[in-house]
Amino acid sequence: MSSLSLYDTLSRATTPFTPLVAGRVSIYLCGATVQAPPHIGHVRSGVNFDILRRWLIASGYETTFIRNVTDIDDKILHKAVHEEMPWWAVAMKYERAFTEAYAALNVMPPTYEPRATGHITQMIELMQRLIDRGAAYAPGNGDVYLEVRTLTSYLTLSRQNVDDLQSSEDAEETFKRDPRDFALWKAAKPGDPSWPTPWGPGRPGWHLECSAMALTYLGESFDIHGGGLDLVFPHHENEIAQSESAGYGFAKSWMHNAWVTTSGEKMSKSLGNSLQVEHILKTVRGIELRWYLGGAHYRSMLEFSHAALEEASTSFRRIEAFLYRAKEILGDTPTRVINETFAAAMNDDLAVPTALAGISESLRLGNIAITSDDKGAIQKHANEIRGALSILGCDPFDPAFDSANASEDLTAALDGTIQLVLAQRASARDRKDFESSDAIRDGLLALGITIEDTAQGPRWSISRTESSN
RNA sequence: GGUGGAAUGGCCGAGAGGCGAGGCACAGGACUGCAAAUCCUGCUACACGGGUUCAAAUCCCGUUUCCACCUCCA
Numbered sequence: 001m002s003s004l005s006l007y008d009t010l011s012r013a014t015t016p017f018t019p020l021v022a023g024r025v026s027i028y029l030c031g032a033t034v035q036a037p038p039h040i041g042h043v044r045s046g047v048n049f050d051i052l053r054r055w056l057i058a059s060g061y062e063t064t065f066i067r068n069v070t071d072i073d074d075k076i077l078h079k080a081v082h083e084e085m086p087w088w089a090v091a092m093k094y095e096r097a098f099t100e101a102y103a104a105l106n107v108m109p110p111t112y113e114p115r116a117t118g119h120i121t122q123m124i125e126l127m128q129r130l131i132d133r134g135a136a137y138a139p140g141n142g143d144v145y146l147e148v149r150t151l152t153s154y155l156t157l158s159r160q161n162v163d164d165l166q167s168s169e170d171a172e173e174t175f176k177r178d179p180r181d182f183a184l185w186k187a188a189k190p191g192d193p194s195w196p197t198p199w200g201p202g203r204p205g206w207h208l209e210c211s212a213m214a215l216t217y218l219g220e221s222f223d224i225h226g227g228g229l230d231l232v233f234p235h236h237e238n239e240i241a242q243s244e245s246a247g248y249g250f251a252k253s254w255m256h257n258a259w260v261t262t263s264g265e266k267m268s269k270s271l272g273n274s275l276q277v278e279h280i281l282k283t284v285r286g287i288e289l290r291w292y293l294g295g296a297h298y299r300s301m302l303e304f305s306h307a308a309l310e311e312a313s314t315s316f317r318r319i320e321a322f323l324y325r326a327k328e329i330l331g332d333t334p335t336r337v338i339n340e341t342f343a344a345a346m347n348d349d350l351a352v353p354t355a356l357a358g359i360s361e362s363l364r365l366g367n368i369a370i371t372s373d374d375k376g377a378i379q380k381h382a383n384e385i386r387g388a389l390s391i392l393g394c395d396p397f398d399p400a401f402d403s404a405n406a407s408e409d410l411t412a413a414l415d416g417t418i419q420l421v422l423a424q425r426a427s428a429r430d431r432k433d434f435e436s437s438d439a440i441r442d443g444l445l446a447l448g449i450t451i452e453d454t455a456q457g458p459r460w461s462i463s464r465t466e467s468s469n
Numbered sequence: 470g471g472u473g474g475a476a477u478g479g480c481c482g483a484g485a486g487g488c489g490a491g492g493c494a495c496a497g498g499a500c501u502g503c504a505a506a507u508c509c510u511g512c513u514a515c516a517c518g519g520g521u522u523c524a525a526a527u528c529c530c531g532u533u534u535c536c537a538c539c540u541c542c543a
Contacts, residue, residue, distance in 0.1 A: 030543075038543090045543040074541060155472095158538075164471040165539060182540060206541040228543030233472085235541080257543070258474085259536095266537065295492095296482075301475070301536080308481055311493045318492095321506080353483045357491040367507055371500095434502055441504080452505050459506090 002347040004059060006224075007299065009232065009254040010157055014349050019223050020252060024062045026218045027053065028251070030210060030227035030235065031067040031113070034094035035075040038101040039275045040293060040304065041228075041260040041267045047290055047393065048257040048298040048350075049226050050107045054391050055346050058338060066217045067110040068210060069095055072117050072203055077192065087193060088117075101277040104286035105293075106393045106400040112217055116209035120195045123204055123212045126246060127184050127197075135245035139175035142187025142200035148180045151241055157254060158233040182238050184208045207238040214243070214250070221249030229256045230266075257298045267304075275304065287401045288313040291394050297353055319359065319385060320396045321461075322366050326382035329456070330375065333397050334382035342388045352392065359388050371455075418449065418460050425451075425458070 004017045019025050029049050032042060046067075056063050071091035080087035095115075102109075127144050130136035135151070138144045148154055154162055165180055183205035188194030194201035214222065227236065236254065243250035259266050260275075267275060280289055283306070292312035296302040327333050339362075345355035366381030389395045421440060428436040441451045450463045 032543080033541085042543050048543095070541095158472065160472055160539070180540080229474090230538065230542050233538060233540085238540080259543070261536080265535095266542080299474095300482085303481085305481085308493090311481065315492060318506095325506095351483080353492095354490070357483075360491055364508080371507065429502080432502075438503075450505075453501075453503095454506070455500095 002344045004055075004347045005349055006253065006255065007349045009256050011253075017253075019061065020221060023060070024064070025056050025224065026064045026222035027066065027224045027226065028210070028214045028218055028222060029065070029067040029110075029225075030231055031069055031110075032095070032098045033070040033073050033075065034091045034098060035073065035079050036094060037097045038094075038277045039260075039267055040277055040280055040289070041275075042098070043101050043105055043107070043277055044260050044293045044302065045226075045228050045257045046102050046107045047105055047294045049255075050393055051294055051298075051352065051391065052224075052226075052255070052350060053108060054393060055350065058391055063111075064218065065108075065111045066213065067113055068213050069098075069113060069115045070206075070209055071095065071115045072193065073206060097278070103400075104277065104281055105290045106286065106398060108393075114213045114217065116204055116213070119209060119212050119216060120204070122216050123185070123208050124197050126208065126212050126215070126242065127199075129246050130184070130242065133245060133247065136184060137177065138199040139177075140199075141175050142185075142202050143175055143183055144185035144197075144199055144202075145176055145181040146184055146238070146241055146245065147177060148182070148241065149178050151245065153244075154241055155233070155237050157237050157240060160233065182207065182234065182241075184242065207235055208242060210235070210239050211242040211246075211250075214239075215248060220247075221252060223252050224255055225251035225253070226255045226257070229258055232256060255298075258301045260293070260302045260304050262304050280309070284309060284313050285401075287394050287396065288316050291316040291392070294392050294394070295352060295356060298350060316394065319363055319389070322363055322370075323382055323386060323389075323396055324461070325370060325459075326366065326378050327397075328459075329370065330379055330382070334379070334386045336387040336390045336395070337380075337383040338387045338391070339384045342384070342391075346391065355388060355392075359385055362388075373455075415460075418444070422451070422458050422460070 005014050006017045007014045027049070029045075031046075032038065049065075049067075053063055053065050069091075072087070076091055077087050080090045083090060085093075127136060130146065131138065131144070136144055136146045148162065162180060185197065185199065185202050185208065186205055188201040188203065192203060194203055214225070225236070225239075232254075240250060261267065262275065277289075284292075289309070292309050293302070295312060323334060339358070341358040341361075342355050345351040345358060348354070362381045362385050366378060366385065369375075369377035369381060386395055386397065390398065395401070421444065425437045425440040428434075428440070444451055444460070445463070448463050450461050452459045452461075
């Protein structure tokens with residue numbers, strides 16, 4: 001069996017993964033800044049790293065997965081003014097929206113989900129340490145800055161030169177010693193929320209929370225730090241600067257997911273609400289959206305289109321239909337088995353698209369096995385397909401998706417009813433009264449019930465009701 | 470200006486020196502009373518121009534087009 005290799009943004013290479021502590025993996029993922037409802041780009045990140053996590057767990061690692069919520073930030077404060085709500089109500093509202101979106105897509109809840117505002121003490125301790133070590137300074141107005149010029153290394157992740165950075169226009173009116181210095185802490189302005197510190201009341205800058213929380217939950221160094229590609233600079237560079245200046249090892253490797261784009265462009269620029277998760281979920285089920293988002297390689301741009309989303313839904317339903325049929329024939333839910341083809345693909349930097357080709361092959365063989373009534377082969381392929389889908393978080397038998405379980409009684413009653421109707425149809429067909437038998441089939445179809453005549457007799461299923469867009 | 474990424478068949482999307490990834494769509498066939506589902510067959514591409522090589526979608530040089538980041542974006 002192959003072993004896992006992952007691409008590391010820092011070294012720009014795919015190398016064998018070796019955890020700091022044998023058998024254990026620690027991951028910190030930059031989660032949401034809760035200032036707006038999630039769009040599908042946000043949850044792609046969640047899905048991509050959820051697949052990583054599931055694969056690590058399946059590979060036998062004990063996994064600690066921290067995904068933060070940044071619940072204090074300029075944009076949240078602006079939004080609070082705009083929505084005429086307290087900033088903390090805005091943050092909570094959108095945090096819930098993210099939680100719901102993650103749940104709809106079967107993204108496992110993190111081991112812990114720390115909020116920035118719950119870690120002010122840790123941030124103050126970290127700033128004090130940075131000041132003591134001469135890496136940070138408090139100019140006296142209440143701000144605290146990290147002094148970039150004192151760093152022995154900076155911008156190693158994005159491989160830029162400090163001198164090449166375009167400095168911000170408003171640099172002259174700040175208290176910075178150098179325009180590239182960044183704020184660890186911001187002095188309170190009138191009306192802003194603030195917390196007391198040795199340097200005066202204020203609130204966290206953007207980057208500090210992640211360094212403080214990673215230290216709190218994962219320790220001085222940990223295995224993998226993840227996030228969206230756009231966080232490489234400045235967010236992750238500044239996290240590195242803070243944590244390393246404080247004397248901590250910090251992240252051993254870095255993983256970044258690519259964006260979902262529209263018309264070749266990154267989403268945020270011209271985003272209406274049409275690409276919000278909530279809206280997309282009116283056209284496809286969560287499991288189908290996940291299949292779509294997780295199907296592309298995590299480092300490839302995913303060019304969103306409704307047609308492509310529909311295609312993903314179609315192909316997923318085909319796989320799902322096979323699993324349900326297999327379950328009917330076998331009389332038992334398939335188990336989860338990881339075959340070597342799938343494992344090899346996943347071990348190669350989570351090559352999901354390659355893994356998908358393997359699933360297609362299993363599906364074909366599984367369908368052939370159904371035709372030839374080879375129960376052993378049906379079992380084998382159904383198990384392997386379910387095993388693969390479970391890693392991708394798209395297992396139709398997962399309680400998160402398997403709505404049939406929730407209404408067993410109703411399903412049984414409906415099945416009995418349909419069987420009565422199908423008996424009528426069968427006798428019509430025996431009489432060669434196809435007009436009547438087709439009328440029954442069409443009537444059921446109009447109610448959203450699809451009838452298929454198989455070698456094992458007629459089979460019914462509920463068609464998905466298109467709520468359209 | 471600096472740093473990265475991308476261009477593959479009607480469409481989506483992998484791969485990274487040699488053996489046609491895969492899917493969707495479409496066409497033909499098998500099966501079927503007809504459908505549906507399923508299977509089989511067909512369609513066979515790597516932005517452009519050079520070069521290296523026995524062999525290039527893949528490596529090298531150049532070009533074009535597009536995208537991103539460069540201090541508060543997943």
